[in-house]
Amino acid sequence: MSEARLVATDVHVKIGDTPILHGASMSVHAGELLAVVGPNGAGKSTLSRAVSGLQAMEQGDVRWGGTPLGELKGRKIARLRAFVPQRAPVPAGVTVREAVELGRSPHIKAFQRPTRHDHDAVDQAMERTNTYEFADRRLTTLSGGELQRVQIAVGLAQEAPVLIADEPTSHLDLGATAIVARLLRRLADDGLSVILVVHDLALAAAIADTVVVMAAGKTAATGKPAEVLTPERLSDVWRVDAELDDAGALRVNWLGR
Amino acid sequence: MVVTATVALLAAATASMILGAVHVPFSDIWQSLTGQAEEGPLRQIVVELRLPRTVSAIVVGAALGVAGALLQGALANPLASPDVIGVTGGAGFGAMLTLLVWPSAIALLPVGALVFGVTAAGIVFLIGWSGAHAGAIGRVILAGIAITALFSAATTSLMVAYSDRVQSAIFWIAGGLSSDGWSSLSVVWPYFSVGFVMAIFLARPLDRLALGDDVAASLGGRPRLVRLAAAAAAALLASSAAAIAGLLGFLGLVIPHLVRLAGGTASHRFVIPASALTGAALLVAADTLARVVLAPIELPVGPLMVVLGVPLFLWLLREAV
Numbered sequence: 404m405s406e407a408r409l410v411a412t413d414v415h416v417k418i419g420d421t422p423i424l425h426g427a428s429m430s431v432h433a434g435e436l437l438a439v440v441g442p443n444g445a446g447k448s449t450l451s452r453a454v455s456g457l458q459a460m461e462q463g464d465v466r467w468g469g470t471p472l473g474e475l476k477g478r479k480i481a482r483l484r485a486f487v488p489q490r491a492p493v494p495a496g497v498t499v500r501e502a503v504e505l506g507r508s509p510h511i512k513a514f515q516r517p518t519r520h521d522h523d524a525v526d527q528a529m530e531r532t533n534t535y536e537f538a539d540r541r542l543t544t545l546s547g548g549e550l551q552r553v554q555i556a557v558g559l560a561q562e563a564p565v566l567i568a569d570e571p572t573s574h575l576d577l578g579a580t581a582i583v584a585r586l587l588r589r590l591a592d593d594g595l596s597v598i599l600v601v602h603d604l605a606l607a608a609a610i611a612d613t614v615v616v617m618a619a620g621k622t623a624a625t626g627k628p629a630e631v632l633t634p635e636r637l638s639d640v641w642r643v644d645a646e647l648d649d650a651g652a653l654r655v656n657w658l659g660r
Numbered sequence: 661m662v663v664t665a666t667v668a669l670l671a672a673a674t675a676s677m678i679l680g681a682v683h684v685p686f687s688d689i690w691q692s693l694t695g696q697a698e699e700g701p702l703r704q705i706v707v708e709l710r711l712p713r714t715v716s717a718i719v720v721g722a723a724l725g726v727a728g729a730l731l732q733g734a735l736a737n738p739l740a741s742p743d744v745i746g747v748t749g750g751a752g753f754g755a756m757l758t759l760l761v762w763p764s765a766i767a768l769l770p771v772g773a774l775v776f777g778v779t780a781a782g783i784v785f786l787i788g789w790s791g792a793h794a795g796a797i798g799r800v801i802l803a804g805i806a807i808t809a810l811f812s813a814a815t816t817s818l819m820v821a822y823s824d825r826v827q828s829a830i831f832w833i834a835g836g837l838s839s840d841g842w843s844s845l846s847v848v849w850p851y852f853s854v855g856f857v858m859a860i861f862l863a864r865p866l867d868r869l870a871l872g873d874d875v876a877a878s879l880g881g882r883p884r885l886v887r888l889a890a891a892a893a894a895a896l897l898a899s900s901a902a903a904i905a906g907l908l909g910f911l912g913l914v915i916p917h918l919v920r921l922a923g924g925t926a927s928h929r930f931v932i933p934a935s936a937l938t939g940a941a942l943l944v945a946a947d948t949l950a951r952v953v954l955a956p957i958e959l960p961v962g963p964l965m966v967v968l969g970v971p972l973f974l975w976l977l978r979e980a981v
Contacts, residue, residue, distance in 0.1 A: 486878035488874035488875060
């Protein structure tokens with residue numbers, strides 16, 4: 404496999420006095436879709452924010468293309484990774500195109516005008532996410548699924564080699580979830596590295612190349628979905644009697660009988 | 661929108677120079693301003709009274725418009741105005757302290773308003789940008805409400821203690837410009853300048869902030885620093901405005917809304933300059949009207965502006981999609 408674009412080792416994070424992460428690790432390569440799964444409060448989102456530089460670390464080693472995260476500030480880190488948050492505010496009076504254009508900020512200096520290439524990157528980001536057709540609509544008029552694709556388009560306009568999406572599907576219906584899932588898979592197939600923080604294990608198993616299981620602030624396992632999401636681990640980490648069947652569906656014994 | 665606001669501002673400024681207790685023909689104004697006029701009362705009225713008053717109205721109107729745009733952007737809250745970061749409460753206290761306790765030192769009124777306005781905002785920032793959720797919107801707004809309450813209570817106490825002098829303070833509370841030449845503006849112009857320059861640099865960072873702190877950080881920005889800088893610039897502008905023209909809070913709240921509704925976009929690269937133009941135009945127009953309607957009696961500008969602005973604002977609100 405190619406050299407890793409991101410390597411995070413032994414990440415520790417405290418928020419206030421509460422330790423959230425104590426020993427989490429992950430790495431991602433070109434064209435790889437990495438799903439980070441785990442129960443609520445396991446530290447999935449915190450890990451994705453810490454490696455992105457959005458959350459201060461207490462200790463740990465995070466390197467982007469070999470360069471320590473601490474040396475990457477502002478525009479530098481913004482050109483290496485795009486972070487798509489779980490739930491972003493929806494400002495009034497902003498169109499889809501205006502929002503996606505903001506994704507170009509890491510490439511445009513203060514008081515500079517966007518170049519031809521900036522406009523092309525914005526168009527391309529909207530085309531890849533199928534948001535071009537409503538480019539001139541206001542964000543406030545979009546559905547949840549459309550908004551989520553716009554958020555991804557903002558990240559794509561950054562033209563960073565790694566896209567980190569924090570639970571992009573958690574508020575979406577089945578159809579909208581499938582659209583986002585296919586989109587992320589396609590982006591990885593095109594060579595992007597995608598880190599997807601996700602609750603839905605069946606979804607993770609279906610689209611991810613690699614799964615990182617987080618439990619109680621630590622990485623419990625990393626590997627291919629079928630190797631990692633075993634009935635034993637589902638029982639250990641999630642406390643449920645469940646298994647992934649050969650078709651990739653998650654079979655859960657809901658009532659525990 | 662920008663063209664309309666510019667034309668309105670020019671028209672209002674011209675009217676402001678011509679109209680008043682004494683009518684000055686346009687040709688005399690032109691000659692006075694270009695230095696061709698002979699010494700005389702008309703030239704004196706233009707250069708020493710009308711010009712500084714018009715310039716003050718332009719600067720104060722622009723400052724309040726920009727302060728409102730900065731705060732509404734920084735706090736992602738359409739209800740934000742200089743009130744919410746304590747500026748109004750602080751400036752009001754500073755002015756009352758001068759007017760009621762040391763009426764002989766009335767020349768210090770702009771200094772008092774400016775110093776206490778900035779101090780109140782400073783305390784709000786100290787509280788708002790400390791602790792685990794430093795710089796979070798809710799924390800800043802709550803700190804602002806608490807500090808405003810504190811300064812308002814202090815102001816009320818002063819008014820009770822010196823109730824015999826309150827009469828002299830009412831005009832300041834109502835808000836309005838005076839014909840004291842360049843003296844106030846000469847004290848506070850550096851603070852206006854710093855505030856306006858900061859606003860120019862903050863337009864793009866505030867656009868990123870509109871998509872949320874996480875997106876702003878993803879794009880390489882520092883959302884909490886941007887919010888602090890925008891609030892600080894707004895505090896400087898609003899305190900300086902209060903130092904010259906008293907409490908005209910309505911402008912700061914309404915102008916950015918008016919601009920967004922009329923302009924059809926919320927981009928700060930449009931909203932900030934357009935708020936400056938519109939705020940200036942509205943204040944100059946209102947000040948001119950206030951001088952003319954019952955001349956030689958001057959009406960207080962604050963209430964008059966509200967009377968003018970509210971119908972316009974409500975009409976736009978109805979038209980908005």
